[in-house]
Amino acid sequence: MAESGEFELLGRMTIGQYLPTGSPLHTIDPRGKLFVGVLLVLTTVATGSLLGLTLLLITVVAGFLLARIALRYALSGLRPLLPFILILALLQVFTIPQRGAASVLWHWGPLIITDASLLAGITLIGRVFAMVLTLSLLSFTTTTTELTHGIEHLLLPLQAFRFPAHELALVAIIAVRFLPILAQETERLMKAQASRGADFGRGRGNPIRRTRRLLPLVVPLFLVSLQRAEDLVLAMEARCYTGGRGRTHLIQLKARHRDYAFVAALVGIAVLAVTLSVISADHCVQGWLAGML
Amino acid sequence: MFKSTRKIVISGVMAAMLITLGLLPQGFIPTIFGVSLTPMHVPVIIGAVLEGPVVGFVLGLIFGAFSFLQAAIAPRGPGDVLFTNPVVSILPRLFIGPVAWAVYELLRRIKEPLAMAAAGVAGSLTNTILVLGVIGLLHLLPWTLIGGLALTNGPVEAAVAAVLTLAVVAAVKHIETGRRGSTV
Numbered sequence: 181m182a183e184s185g186e187f188e189l190l191g192r193m194t195i196g197q198y199l200p201t202g203s204p205l206h207t208i209d210p211r212g213k214l215f216v217g218v219l220l221v222l223t224t225v226a227t228g229s230l231l232g233l234t235l236l237l238i239t240v241v242a243g244f245l246l247a248r249i250a251l252r253y254a255l256s257g258l259r260p261l262l263p264f265i266l267i268l269a270l271l272q273v274f275t276i277p278q279r280g281a282a283s284v285l286w287h288w289g290p291l292i293i294t295d296a297s298l299l300a301g302i303t304l305i306g307r308v309f310a311m312v313l314t315l316s317l318l319s320f321t322t323t324t325t326e327l328t329h330g331i332e333h334l335l336l337p338l339q340a341f342r343f344p345a346h347e348l349a350l351v352a353i354i355a356v357r358f359l360p361i362l363a364q365e366t367e368r369l370m371k372a373q374a375s376r377g378a379d380f381g382r383g384r385g386n387p388i389r390r391t392r393r394l395l396p397l398v399v400p401l402f403l404v405s406l407q408r409a410e411d412l413v414l415a416m417e418a419r420c421y422t423g424g425r426g427r428t429h430l431i432q433l434k435a436r437h438r439d440y441a442f443v444a445a446l447v448g449i450a451v452l453a454v455t456l457s458v459i460s461a462d463h464c465v466q467g468w469l470a471g472m473l
Numbered sequence: 474m475f476k477s478t479r480k481i482v483i484s485g486v487m488a489a490m491l492i493t494l495g496l497l498p499q500g501f502i503p504t505i506f507g508v509s510l511t512p513m514h515v516p517v518i519i520g521a522v523l524e525g526p527v528v529g530f531v532l533g534l535i536f537g538a539f540s541f542l543q544a545a546i547a548p549r550g551p552g553d554v555l556f557t558n559p560v561v562s563i564l565p566r567l568f569i570g571p572v573a574w575a576v577y578e579l580l581r582r583i584k585e586p587l588a589m590a591a592a593g594v595a596g597s598l599t600n601t602i603l604v605l606g607v608i609g610l611l612h613l614l615p616w617t618l619i620g621g622l623a624l625t626n627g628p629v630e631a632a633v634a635a636v637l638t639l640a641v642v643a644a645v646k647h648i649e650t651g652r653r654g655s656t657v
Binding site: 347348350351352353354355356357358359361362363366395398399401402403405406408409412413416417421 | 479481483493516535640644645
């Protein structure tokens with residue numbers, strides 16, 4: 181079962197892995213980590229300032245150090261993305277005009293680089309890095325169970341407004357549990373079909389042909405998963421699952437002082453990062469860049 | 474309580490299908506314009522047809538969220554940058570399920586197979602039109618380019634959705650009414 185090549189799926193995505201290193205970061209309440217993770221990702225998008233992004237990047241790297249996880253591992257997950265990030269950044273730098281450009285640094289025909297567009301390109305790269313690293317760190321330090329508990333608890337207050345937090349959390353749990361099952365089934369189906377003469381070559385042929393190749397794979401996959409769904413419903417009801425009302429949990433999440441401190445510290449950093457972008461500290465960076473070149 | 478056990482489980486399973494399709498190497502078929510074709514909207518449609526508009530709505534939400542995360546974390550083509558905006562990736566997708574369900578319910582009395590295929594087409598077109606519409610309204614791409622994208626991606630995705638919806642839903646319903654062997 182150890183062959184690789186065409187039939188191996190879900191390869192080297194480092195996001196979604198859990199690395200138990202027993203660090204202090206692992207023991208922090210998952211609700212705190214979730215909240216902070218989402219906050220940081222949103223801040224990444226909200227702050228247009230390179231200085232702000234640098235601050236966030238430093239924070240994430242510090243997080244990695246605290247979690248005793250090698251930064252190199254997370255960066256290896258970024259490697260397949262690099263070409264795209266670079267293309268996008270170059271697009272930003274060369275073609276898209278930015279407001280507030282103080283000086284043109286270089287031009288050749290329709291391609292212009294201004295100090296502002298150069299800044300925009302670098303900011304784009306920084307932003308992608310920050311987002312990926314934050315989410316990676318979150319998944320490295322939190323188990324799936326913790327994550328789902330955390331999400332469910334965070335959404336509980338909405339239950340008062342008839343928002344089905346429990347049901348949605350269950351949907352998430354089931355989906356996650358089914359992923360490896362589906363991956364296995366897909367692999368099995370691909371082998372079975374290939375042994376009967378189907379051709380699953382990597383991305384050859386026009387869109388129509390590739391779509392047709394999907395059919396003998398996708399339809400059985402759907403049917404198998406729906407069949408399993410039926411079985412699961414039967415199993416749940418046979419164990420007296422009657423819905424979320426009045427359910428209690430085996431594992432209770434308790435927030436401690438260090439969790440509050442953690443969240444407070446990171447909210448502070450996020451606010452600082454956004455402030456940096458609001459007061460446009462970037463003009464200094466722009467000027468510096470222009471001066472350098 | 475919005476959801477019966479059945480609806481919860483089907484939602485979860487279709488969500489897993491969504492994600493699996495998204496992660497398959499063949500899951501995204503990049504076209505020349507750099508925006509990828511995807512069969513990922515099909516589980517949303519199937520879930521909606523089988524279990525109702527609420528399930529369709531939730532699946533649309535998950536589709537949108539996944540699309541958003543995909544674009545932000547592991548883009549597969551230059552066009553994916555557009556999807557880092559949640560209004561583009563999430564908002565239009567919420568309608569795929571309910572629309573597909575509505576079409577199915579309306580046409581069911583006339584002729585079941587027609588209803589299933591039509592639901593597939595309707596859901597797929599909802600996806601194409603709303604997503605591209607939002608992109609256009611936000612001035613992210615010029616309208617001519619959007620028109621081109623609609624014409625290349627739209628019909629193909631709709632046809633795929635129709636075929637898949639028909640095949641899967643028909644097989645499932647027959648399995649429900651009596652285990653009488655293969656219908657594929």
